[in-house]
Amino acid sequence: MAFFRKDLLDIESLSSEEVENILDTAAGMKEISFRPIKKVPTLRGKTVILLFHEPSTRTKMSFDVAAKRLSADTHSIAKASSSFTKGETLVDTARNLEAMRPDAIVIRHSSSGAPYLLAGRLSASIINAGDGTHAHPTQALLDMFTVREKKGKLAGLSIAIIGDITHSRVARSDICGFTKMGATVTVCGPGTMIPPGVEALGAKRVRRVEEAVQGADVVMMLRIQKERQKGSLIPSEREYARVYGLNPERAALAAPDVLIMHPGPINRGVEISPEVADGPYSIILDQVTNGVAVRMALLYLLVGGRGE
Amino acid sequence: MMLVIAGGWALDPAQGLDGPADVVAEDGIITRVGKDAARDIEPGPGVQVVNAEGMRVLPGLVDMHVHLREPGQEYKETIATGTRAAAVGGFTAVCCMANTIPVNDNAAVTKFILDRAAAEGAVRVYPAAAATRGQKGAELADFGDLAAAGARAVSDDGHPVSDAGMMRRVLEYAADFGLAVLSHPEDLPLANGGSMNEGALSTRMGLPGIPAAAEAAMVARDILLAQLTGLPLHLCHVSCFQSVEMIRLAKERGVPVTAETAPHYFSLTEDAVAGYNTNAKMNPPLRAEKDREAVCQGLADGTIDAIASDHAPHSILEKDLEFDQAAFGIVGLETSLSLSLALVRRGVLTLKQLVLAMSTNPARILGLDPPALAPGAPADVTVVDPDAQWVVDPEAFFSKGRNTPFAGMTLQGRAACTVVGGRVVHGG
Numbered sequence: 246m247a248f249f250r251k252d253l254l255d256i257e258s259l260s261s262e263e264v265e266n267i268l269d270t271a272a273g274m275k276e277i278s279f280r281p282i283k284k285v286p287t288l289r290g291k292t293v294i295l296l297f298h299e300p301s302t303r304t305k306m307s308f309d310v311a312a313k314r315l316s317a318d319t320h321s322i323a324k325a326s327s328s329f330t331k332g333e334t335l336v337d338t339a340r341n342l343e344a345m346r347p348d349a350i351v352i353r354h355s356s357s358g359a360p361y362l363l364a365g366r367l368s369a370s371i372i373n374a375g376d377g378t379h380a381h382p383t384q385a386l387l388d389m390f391t392v393r394e395k396k397g398k399l400a401g402l403s404i405a406i407i408g409d410i411t412h413s414r415v416a417r418s419d420i421c422g423f424t425k426m427g428a429t430v431t432v433c434g435p436g437t438m439i440p441p442g443v444e445a446l447g448a449k450r451v452r453r454v455e456e457a458v459q460g461a462d463v464v465m466m467l468r469i470q471k472e473r474q475k476g477s478l479i480p481s482e483r484e485y486a487r488v489y490g491l492n493p494e495r496a497a498l499a500a501p502d503v504l505i506m507h508p509g510p511i512n513r514g515v516e517i518s519p520e521v522a523d524g525p526y527s528i529i530l531d532q533v534t535n536g537v538a539v540r541m542a543l544l545y546l547l548v549g550g551r552g553e
Numbered sequence: 554m555m556l557v558i559a560g561g562w563a564l565d566p567a568q569g570l571d572g573p574a575d576v577v578a579e580d581g582i583i584t585r586v587g588k589d590a591a592r593d594i595e596p597g598p599g600v601q602v603v604n605a606e607g608m609r610v611l612p613g614l615v616d617m618h619v620h621l622r623e624p625g626q627e628y629k630e631t632i633a634t635g636t637r638a639a640a641v642g643g644f645t646a647v648c649c650m651a652n653t654i655p656v657n658d659n660a661a662v663t664k665f666i667l668d669r670a671a672a673e674g675a676v677r678v679y680p681a682a683a684a685t686r687g688q689k690g691a692e693l694a695d696f697g698d699l700a701a702a703g704a705r706a707v708s709d710d711g712h713p714v715s716d717a718g719m720m721r722r723v724l725e726y727a728a729d730f731g732l733a734v735l736s737h738p739e740d741l742p743l744a745n746g747g748s749m750n751e752g753a754l755s756t757r758m759g760l761p762g763i764p765a766a767a768e769a770a771m772v773a774r775d776i777l778l779a780q781l782t783g784l785p786l787h788l789c790h791v792s793c794f795q796s797v798e799m800i801r802l803a804k805e806r807g808v809p810v811t812a813e814t815a816p817h818y819f820s821l822t823e824d825a826v827a828g829y830n831t832n833a834k835m836n837p838p839l840r841a842e843k844d845r846e847a848v849c850q851g852l853a854d855g856t857i858d859a860i861a862s863d864h865a866p867h868s869i870l871e872k873d874l875e876f877d878q879a880a881f882g883i884v885g886l887e888t889s890l891s892l893s894l895a896l897v898r899r900g901v902l903t904l905k906q907l908v909l910a911m912s913t914n915p916a917r918i919l920g921l922d923p924p925a926l927a928p929g930a931p932a933d934v935t936v937v938d939p940d941a942q943w944v945v946d947p948e949a950f951f952s953k954g955r956n957t958p959f960a961g962m963t964l965q966g967r968a969a970c971t972v973v974g975g976r977v978v979h980g981g
Contacts, residue, residue: 257757336873356875357759358829377877379759414759441762442753475745475761 248546252364252371255380256421264426267542268390274545275538277314288317291348291548295321296338297374298354303509303533304374304383308351311540317348317548335359336366343367348548352376357414370547378412384508385418387539389426391532392463395504400427405457405499406448407489408467408516409438409478415508416467420448433457434467434489437478454489461499465506466491466517482515492518496526504528554599555579556975557591558934561605565612565926566905567913576610578932581975586926603970603981605936611908612924613645613933613973616886617915618710618735618789618813618861621647621678624665625654630866630953632666633673638864638886638952640978643968645933646677647864647886648919651688652711658683658694660702667703675978676971677933679919681706681735684723690714693726700730705919708735710789713771715741717778724784733919735787738771738796739837748877750823750838758829760876765844768837769795776803779810787918788812790863792837794847801856811918812851813859816885816892817958819848819901825958831872831879833958835865849901858914860907862889866954884954888945890937892959894966936970936980943967 248266256264277285293312297305305321312319322342335354339362342350349370352360357377364371375381393399404423410416410432420430424447432439432448433456443450451457458464469485479485496505505517505527513519522529556578563574563586575591577584585591596602616639622630632649639647649666651657657666663680670678682704686692688711696707707727714720714736727734744767749755751762772788776799779786791797791814800812817835822842825833833839851857865882872879893911896902902910912935916923924933945962947955970980 334873335875354875356877358876361829362875377759378761417757417759440756441751441764442756445753446757 250547253382253543253547254360254364254371254373256382256385256418256425261425264386264389264422267386267539267546268393270546271390271535271539271542274541275535277541278534278537283314284316285314286316287545288312288315288548291317292346293317293319293349293351293544293548294342294347295319296342296350296352297321298324298352299375301353301374303536304353307533307536308374308540311537312544314537315541315544317544335362339363339367343369349544372543372547375414377414379414380418381414382418383536383540383543384415385422387532387536388419388465388506389422390539391506391528391535392504394535395528396462399423402428402462403460404428404430404463404465405461406430406432406465406467407454407457407491408434409469410434410443410467411438411440412470413467417446419465420446424448431457431461435479435485454495455498458495458498461503463504463506464491464496464499467508468510468512468516486515490516490518491521493520496521506532508532554601554975555594556601556603556932556972556977557594558603558605558610558936558972559591561608561610561936563610563926564904564908566908567923567925568927570926571905574610576926576934578975581932583926583928583930583932585928601977603936603977607938607940608969609904609937609939610926611935611937612912612926614643614890614911614935615646615915615924616644616862616864616889617648617859617919619647619649619864619886620652620866620882621649622866623653623669624662629868632669632678634951634953635864635866635886636670636675636678638950640675640971640973641951641968642886642888643890643935643937643971644676644886645924645935645971645973646679648679648681648706650681650710651683651708656683656688658686658688660695660698663699663702663704676973679705679921681708681710683707684709684714684734685719688712690716690719693722696726696730696732700732704732705921706733706735708737708789710735710737713737713739713741717774720775721778721782724778724782724786728784731920733785733787735789736775737789738768738775740767740770743767743770748834749826750840752823752841754823754826758826763836763838765793765795765840768793769799772796772799776800776808776810780808783809785809785811790815790818790837791848791851791857792818793840793844797847797851797856801851801854804856811858812856813861813915814848814852814857815861815863816889817883819845819852819896820892821958829876830958831874831876832883832956832960834876834879834881835863835883836881849896852896852910853901853906858910859918860889860893860910861915862886864952866952867956868953872956883956883958884950884952886952887950888957888959888964891964891967894937894939895964898965932972932975934972935968937966938969939966941965941967941969
């Protein structure tokens with residue numbers, strides 16, 4: 246199936262067929278990372294810019310590795326070392342980058358919607374690597390890929406997402422993606438961290454973690470996003486860990502073959518206890534491995550066919 | 554100098570006027586109004602004729618809430634460009650808000666604005682001065698000085714007066730000088746730095762929301778203060794159904810509150826923000842459909858007294874940005890009348906009600922003599938072509954601001970001619 250998009254900005258605008266196509270392509274890409282020579286010439290001569298306006302370890306490295314395994318040239322710009330700190334606007338920065346004729350710009354930004362500002366103005370493919378509290382589509386795709394790989398399907402699964410939903414772009418994209426593929430999503434977190442109208446995203450909301458976890462096929466724990474919160478949303482991390490954290494007793498309420506996920510970075514002992522994070526059902530590191538495959542697939546689909 | 558507006562249909566509810574009538578003005582004052590009143594006037598030098606056939610001739614429109622940005626932000630707008638936009642939009646007078654740089658909280662700034670308006674203004678300019686020094690909400694501004702210098706109203710617009718005790722003192726002291734008090738109703742902790750209406754859409758877009766309750770909570774407080782003091786209080790830019798309901802109830806109880814809304818609140822909903830359109834970002838934000846309907850209903854039943862544009866010009870420096878970084882506000886002077894006429898065509902308002910909401914009531918709230926199509930009144934007249942179709946092209950605006958969510962829309966009805974003090978300032 247052909248993939249005709251210029252940009253990947255969110256999950257919302259993808260059809261379920263397009264999601265399938267990306268996941269199938271990623272399955273083919275994954276094997277490359279297990280070869281002795283982890284490189285194919287697919288994107289030789291293509292230029293990928295990593296424009297990271299927010300700190301990131303995992304996502305930035307994952308895109309970098311993905312692009313290099315496809316033989317693309319990558320260049321990375323971080324906020325601290327760039328003109329952002331000299332007062333240049335995002336639009337001006339982007340125009341300058343465009344003048345260097347990149348094929349794709351991978352952008353992470355603290356403002357929701359920032360990738361849309363670029364997508365409408367630049368001819369390069371724009372890939373959203375996380376914008377504010379809006380979307381993190383490549384994370385959702387790698388989450389879906391990982392679950393599909395382990396369970397053989399997505400439709401009919403019961404997914405629990407627990408934590409700070411309000412400030413989580415991962416939660417938004419995962420709710421959108423998993424429900425699009427036929428799974429049901431239940432969210433739970435402190436009342437101060439559940440956004441208004443969360444049901445309109447397609448999620449069911451419950452008040453008690455035990456209820457959310459009960460019988461779940463997948464439990465995804467989220468970090469408390471201190472950097473995005475304004476004011477006090479919880480009284481203490483201690484109480485949060487006690488009331489909302491995933492400990493072995495709570496994990497035992499889930500389906501016997503439950504998958505425990507976390508988009509990282511983990512705060513051990515807060516949202517997830519070390520026993521669970523390192524336990525047999527944890528697929529947190531599989532998520533990281535698969536992230537490379539999914540991003541290879543996206544770069545290939547978005548950039549691979551261009552200019553040929 | 555004689556001005557003849559001939560052949561139009563004149564409408565002025567305060568005069569009981571609603572029919573074919575010529576309007577004749579001499580030396581800036583209306584001298585004759587009536588059917589064929591201009592029949593025996595010979596054309597010639599010293600007689601200017603405006604052909605108003607097929608037009609509606611209305612008392613001059615008053616926009617009681619605009620930001621002219623001068624002094625301090627002349628790159629966004631000046632008194633010259635803002636009043637020219639007003640004239641093109643059909644307004645003969647505007648009330649400009651105090652959030653200039655420096656803030657209009659002293660007589661020198663008020664006098665500067667009035668001097669610039671006298672020198673370069675296309676329409677009448679009535680300054681609103683700050684309610685508190687520096688609009689910081691802590692100390693009263695010098696209302697005595699400001700009133701003497703020509704301020705008509707006080708307002709910290711752009712910011713609420715958060716301290717209820719301070720707002721009470723503003724009401725009590727402003728009344729000594731006959732200054733209208735215009736409130737920007739917003740509970741800041743509840744608004745919490747949000748950038749669009751709070752609801753399912755803000756959640757989906759990942760943008761921090763401003764709940765309608767942030768406005769309504771302050772509207773409730775202001776109503777209680779007006780009731781407590783028995784003094785008039787005007788609520789700016791009402792946008793949500795809760796505010797409309799409370800104002801309606803307050804008026805039934807005889808509380809001396811008045812209210813305005815802006816055309817975007819009865820023309821658009823939060824859906825206009827989709828795609829992170831910063832030209833649909835303003836404060837208060839565009840709300841849900843039920844709010845839009847309540848604002849229409851509030852205008853129809855007189856709960857909302859006035860339509861004001863909240864004209865807020867910004868340059869691309871403030872708007873061509875990430876949504877949360879972009880400034881609040883849109884321009885409105887050149888689209889306000891057309892959008893309001895759409896309410897008349899849809900049967901929400903009668904044209905009479907539109908005249909009340911856009912001329913008579915805002916003038917009264919500001920303590921001005923309402924513009925009138927009557928002998929002896931200043932010749933402030935707006936001639937409206939109700940059929941003119943036009944496409945909103947921001948590049949063609951007379952305002953320096955291009956920040957409008959209505960770009961590309963086809964609107965019907967606009968000012969064909971604007972007359973201020975017998976002088977044709979637009980069309981004719």
